Amino acid sequence: MVELVIKALFMLLVMMGAFLPLITWVERKQAALMQDRIGANRADLGGIRAIGLLHPAADVLKLLTKEDVVPAGANRVLHLLAPVISIVPAIITLAVIPFGGIYTYGETKLNLVIADIDWGMLYVFAVGSIATYGAVIAGWASNNNWSLLGSMRASAQMISYEVTMGLSVVGLFMALGTLRLPEMVYAQDATFRVLGFLEHFGLFETLPAWLSWITLPSWGIFLQPFGFILFLTCIMAENKRPPFSAPEGESEIVAGYHTEYSGMRFGLFYTAEFLEVPVIGALVATLFLGGWSIPWLPQETLLGVLVPVAGEGFGTTLCLILHVLTFLLKVVVLVWLQMAIRWTLPAFRYDQIMDLCWKIILPLSIANIFVTGLFILVVEGLR
Amino acid sequence: MVPIEHAIALSGLLFTIGLAGALARRNLIVILMSIELMLNAVNLALVAFSRLHGGLEGHVFVLMVIVVAAAEVAVGLGIVISLFRNRETVDVEDVSLLRW
Amino acid sequence: MSVTLFYVFAAIAVAGALSMVLNVRNTVAGALSLVGTMVALGAIYVLLDAYLIGVLQILIYAGAIVVLFLFVVMLLNLREERYPPARGLIGKFVGVAAGAGVLAWFVTVLPGALPEAAAVGEDFGGYRHVGLALFRDYVLAFEVTSLLLLAAMVGAVILAKRRI
Numbered sequence: 001m002v003e004l005v006i007k008a009l010f011m012l013l014v015m016m017g018a019f020l021p022l023i024t025w026v027e028r029k030q031a032a033l034m035q036d037r038i039g040a041n042r043a044d045l046g047g048i049r050a051i052g053l054l055h056p057a058a059d060v061l062k063l064l065t066k067e068d069v070v071p072a073g074a075n076r077v078l079h080l081l082a083p084v085i086s087i088v089p090a091i092i093t094l095a096v097i098p099f100g101g102i103y104t105y106g107e108t109k110l111n112l113v114i115a116d117i118d119w120g121m122l123y124v125f126a127v128g129s130i131a132t133y134g135a136v137i138a139g140w141a142s143n144n145n146w147s148l149l150g151s152m153r154a155s156a157q158m159i160s161y162e163v164t165m166g167l168s169v170v171g172l173f174m175a176l177g178t179l180r181l182p183e184m185v186y187a188q189d190a191t192f193r194v195l196g197f198l199e200h201f202g203l204f205e206t207l208p209a210w211l212s213w214i215t216l217p218s219w220g221i222f223l224q225p226f227g228f229i230l231f232l233t234c235i236m237a238e239n240k241r242p243p244f245s246a247p248e249g250e251s252e253i254v255a256g257y258h259t260e261y262s263g264m265r266f267g268l269f270y271t272a273e274f275l276e277v278p279v280i281g282a283l284v285a286t287l288f289l290g291g292w293s294i295p296w297l298p299q300e301t302l303l304g305v306l307v308p309v310a311g312e313g314f315g316t317t318l319c320l321i322l323h324v325l326t327f328l329l330k331v332v333v334l335v336w337l338q339m340a341i342r343w344t345l346p347a348f349r350y351d352q353i354m355d356l357c358w359k360i361i362l363p364l365s366i367a368n369i370f371v372t373g374l375f376i377l378v379v380e381g382l383r
Numbered sequence: 384m385v386p387i388e389h390a391i392a393l394s395g396l397l398f399t400i401g402l403a404g405a406l407a408r409r410n411l412i413v414i415l416m417s418i419e420l421m422l423n424a425v426n427l428a429l430v431a432f433s434r435l436h437g438g439l440e441g442h443v444f445v446l447m448v449i450v451v452a453a454a455e456v457a458v459g460l461g462i463v464i465s466l467f468r469n470r471e472t473v474d475v476e477d478v479s480l481l482r483w
Numbered sequence: 484m485s486v487t488l489f490y491v492f493a494a495i496a497v498a499g500a501l502s503m504v505l506n507v508r509n510t511v512a513g514a515l516s517l518v519g520t521m522v523a524l525g526a527i528y529v530l531l532d533a534y535l536i537g538v539l540q541i542l543i544y545a546g547a548i549v550v551l552f553l554f555v556v557m558l559l560n561l562r563e564e565r566y567p568p569a570r571g572l573i574g575k576f577v578g579v580a581a582g583a584g585v586l587a588w589f590v591t592v593l594p595g596a597l598p599e600a601a602a603v604g605e606d607f608g609g610y611r612h613v614g615l616a617l618f619r620d621y622v623l624a625f626e627v628t629s630l631l632l633l634a635a636m637v638g639a640v641i642l643a644k645r646r647i
Contacts, residue, residue, distance in 0.1 A: 075509075075511075075512070078511075078512070078515070118534070118606075118609050118610075119534050119535065119538055119609065119610055122535070122538040122539075122542070122610065123538060125538075125542055126525075126538045126541040126542045126546065128546075129541065129542050129545065129546025129547065130522075130541070130545060130546060132546065132550050133515075133518065133550070136550065136553050136554075136557075137511075137515065139557075140511050140553070140557060148557055148560070151557065152554065152557050152558065155550050155553065155554050155557075156554065159546075159547055159550055159551075162546065162547070179610060384485065384486070385485060385486060385489045385527075385530050385531055386486070386489075387597055388597055389489070389490075389493070390489070390527065390531060391589070391597070392589060392590070393493045393496065393497070393527075395585060395586060395589035396497060396586060396589075397496060397497065397500050397520070398585060399581075399582040399583070399585045399586045400497070400500040400501060400504055400582065401500065401504075402581055402582055402585060403504060403579055403581065403582035404503065404504030406577055406581060407504075407577070407579070408504065408507075410510060412510055412514075412552060412555065412556060413503070413504070413510060413513060415552070416503060416513065416514060416517050416549075416552060417503075417504060419517070419544070419548065419549075420500055420503070420504075420517065420520065423520070423521065423524055423540075423544065426524075426536075426540070427524060427527065427528075430528050430531050430533045430536055431531060433533065433608075434531045434532055434533070434601075434603070434608075435597060435598070435601065436601055437601030437602065437603045437607070439607075439608070439612055439613055439616040440616070442533055442535065442536055442608060442613045442616070443613065443616050443617050443620075443621045443624075445533075445536050446536070446539070446613075446617065446625075447624060447628060449539060449540075449543050449544070450628040450631060450632060451628075451631065452544070452548065453543065453547070453548060453632070453635075454631050454632055454634070454635030455635075456548050456551055456552070457551070457635045457636065457638075457639040458635050458638045458639050458642065460551060460552070460555045460639070460643075461638065461639040461640075461641075461642030461643040462642055463555060463559075464555060464558065464559070464642070464643045465642045465643060467559050468645075473559070473561065
């Protein structure tokens with residue numbers, strides 16, 4: 001029980017205490033970088049500006065002290081409920097994402113995931129499907145036509161991309177052979193010979209021996225490169241940030257489903273959107289970038305090096321710390337990738353978003369499943 | 384362990400509520416939702432009996448029911464939309480031309 | 484623990500169902516209470532060791548079907564004066580009587596009629612077992628549902644699209 005609380009607190013502190021404020025800062029600085037200006041640096045605490053790092057605190061202060069307006073004719077209960085519903089899924093998704101492996105200390109085993117459930121990925125999908133309601137209810141409860149249009153767009157977009165998101169990772173499930181996220185990471189905590197599949201055709205012996213030294217970590221991104229691109233696209237569309245920002249569509253429907261929100265209620269939508277960025281980063285890192293695993297250095301090898309040098313307990317702890325840091329590094333890389341995409345691509349039109357989903361990603365992900373299945377049949381595994 | 388009898392009773396209760404809603408309401412959308420509720424109650428009974436007998440046939444059947452429910456909702460809501468487009472109503476009493 | 488949770492979720496499910504049926508003024512609030520019922524039922528499935536079904540319940544019913552209902556209510560932009568009233572006294576009486584009849588039947592027949600629940604393994608109701616059952620023993624039924632879905636899709640498009 002204590003272990004569970006500590007793990008949950010760690011995840012919440014890292015995601016909401018460190019990543020969330022930093023991402024609001026990175027977002028502004030990235031925008032400034034792309035638009036060739038200095039960026040946010042005006043928040044000032046007794047002369048200290050700290051390159052704009054005080055802005056997240058100023059944001060929270062501003063949002064908390066603003067007037068909380070509920071428009072006339074709005075449904076008060078639903079208007080209050082909508083921001084809460086939109087932020088909860090982002091937080092509870094963290095429960096199944098492993099931020100470290102399984103470590104043995106004498107008798108006890110330490111499993112660094114909050115909830116190690118067999119149907120972890122299904123849980124992620126189910127929770128993600130609930131997130132649709134936040135946007136839908138917000139638009140309807142506001143009693144505003146722009147909001148209603150925004151929430152109709154949001155519901156259509158999110159349902160459509162849920163379908164393709166599920167289909168785009170089926171290939172990965174086939175390659176890794178499990179839906180339990182910690183097991184998926186352990187399956188990726190290994191290496192495979194890039195040309196190893198030639199063995200099945202009896203061609204491997206004819207090649208020079210040094211070719212078998214070319215290995216890659218068996219990460220999802222190398223086993224399923226198409227799946228990675230499709231899944232990242234879909235999950236970014238689920239988050240409704242630009243370039244998939246049609247539900248908010250500033251240029252045509254004011255601010256979409258959260259037009260009528262102000263103060264901390266708007267702040268919660270804002271928080272949900274920003275919190276989803278590191279959550280997506282953590283999920284994609286776990287599925288496709290090997291989670292906490294260090295490339296070319298599986299846990300046993302690392303323990304085999306560390307334990308004789310640093311002793312049983314300390315060596316294991318050192319391994320644990322290295323793994324958690326690797327995981328966080330991968331999340332940072334993926335957050336940076338999302339920021340770069342967000343400020344590079346112009347926003348799609350609404351019909352382009354739906355076309356991309358149903359006419360491009362859906363056929364491609366089904367083709368990906370077929371090709372993966374064929375490969376597994378012929379080569380008996382992707383490696 | 385959840386008492387199976389109580390799960391079955393809950394299923395019956397939900398089915399009853401859905402049946403009452405489907406008979407007593409005139410809003411076509413609410414009637415469709417009541418039918419969904421009845422299908423859900425049946426699913427609960429199937430899952431409970433599956434647990435009782437320790438077989439997985441009930442689970443497979445529930446998957447089939449979910450597919451049927453999805454198809455039913457798609458067609459039903461299509462009917463609601465075309466009805467509203469032609470008659471500006473979702474009241475089942477307003478579409479009684481074929482009733483003797 | 485799991486028994487207490489079962490009663491909590493059962494209460495949520497019944498409350499959601501009742502408020503869906505009794506809410507005459509506001510279809511959106513009705514649909515949202517139906518979501519409450521769906522999620523509570525998903526939790527009850529998990530308590531009954533039907534893990535895959537529980538997740539699919541939330542994923543498909545709460546995440547897609549009820550969103551579709553909400554989408555249609557919003558598309559038609561039904562405001563409160565457009566909602567038809569509930570049926571008259573006779574309709575209500577028939578509804579309640581039918582409901583009470585079914586319930587009475589259940590209450591009188593049920594107690595003591597069931598044998599002990601079978602002992603099941605750890606993995607009962609997980610995606611592996613249900614998937615094997617689905618794709619080994621019932622694969623024909625599974626394939627036929629794809630025809631059903633295709634027919635429903637074509638039907639929905641033809642019904643809802645203005646010009647084809």
